[in-house]
Amino acid sequence: MEEPQEERRELETAAEVTAADAIARTPVEPAVEAEPERGEPGPESAAQSDEALPLVEAEAEVMPAPPNEGPEAEPELPAPGGGPEEEQVAPAVAGEEPDDGRKWYVVHCYSGYENKVRHNLEQRIETMGMKDKIFDVVVPTEEEIEVREGKRRTVERRVFPGYILVQMILTEDSWYVVRNTPGVTGFVGMGNDPTPLRPEEVAQIVRRMEAEAPRVKVTYKAGQKVRIIDGPFNDFIGTVADLDMERAKVRVMVSFFGRETPVELDFLQVEKA
Numbered sequence: 272m273e274e275p276q277e278e279r280r281e282l283e284t285a286a287e288v289t290a291a292d293a294i295a296r297t298p299v300e301p302a303v304e305a306e307p308e309r310g311e312p313g314p315e316s317a318a319q320s321d322e323a324l325p326l327v328e329a330e331a332e333v334m335p336a337p338p339n340e341g342p343e344a345e346p347e348l349p350a351p352g353g354g355p356e357e358e359q360v361a362p363a364v365a366g367e368e369p370d371d372g373r374k375w376y377v378v379h380c381y382s383g384y385e386n387k388v389r390h391n392l393e394q395r396i397e398t399m400g401m402k403d404k405i406f407d408v409v410v411p412t413e414e415e416i417e418v419r420e421g422k423r424r425t426v427e428r429r430v431f432p433g434y435i436l437v438q439m440i441l442t443e444d445s446w447y448v449v450r451n452t453p454g455v456t457g458f459v460g461m462g463n464d465p466t467p468l469r470p471e472e473v474a475q476i477v478r479r480m481e482a483e484a485p486r487v488k489v490t491y492k493a494g495q496k497v498r499i500i501d502g503p504f505n506d507f508i509g510t511v512a513d514l515d516m517e518r519a520k521v522r523v524m525v526s527f528f529g530r531e532t533p534v535e536l537d538f539l540q541v542e543k544a
């Protein structure tokens with residue numbers, strides 16, 4: 272009974288040796304790490320991202336924001352009545368004209384009948400119901416000082432003898448009313464197409480009409496003989512050498528002991544000899 276047990280042990284030992292030898296000879300394959308699914312970073316990538324994130328945040332804190340980012344600021348409107356543009360003085364025109372097409376036109380009439388023509392036109396505007404087309408009729412005048420027989424007097428002189436100014440919206444009806452007024456001979460312009468005055472021309476006419484100081488009427492010119500009627504050279508006779516219209520002065524050559532001497536005088540101190 273002892274011999275079979277020994278043989279069994281020897282067989283088991285031989286089998287164990289054979290199995291160990293087979294295992295030792297079997298090649299070992301390297302372990303393959305499972306690839307992380309796309310979109311899910313692996314541990315190393317997550318670590319790198321965590322390390323890089325503070326750097327990006329730090330850079331974002333250092334870089335200034337572009338000037339155009341954020342909502343655009345609304346432009347500031349000037350305070351009412353405070354801007355320098357509103358302090359500009361409007362030209363000396365008779366009021367602020369509404370933008371409805373009205374303009375000033377020059378109408379020719381018989382000289383010396385300007386006031387009569389104005390009266391006739393105003394009556395036609397009233398009776399024909401044209402107040403919404405014809406607004407104003409003006410005879411431009413200015414005050415003037417003249418010297419006659421050594422006496423000064425102020426007279427009203429027409430700026431444009433033989434013409435009147437009409438402010439109107441030009442239509443066939445308004446043209447007909449003005450053109451067929453007794454005493455009117457026509458509009459100033461090309462044919463039947465009246466030419467309106469420019470705003471600067473109207474302003475110049477109004478300034479002359481509203482001038483505070485009257486103009487001095489000069490009846491003499493350079494080279495003519497004049498008589499001095501006022502001042503230390505009263506009753507002296509001289510010759511006009513020069514006229515200064517802006518200063519209202521005249522330079523007269525007066526003879527003293529056979530020698531010509533220039534004397535500057537006001538226009539009102541001299542009259543035509």
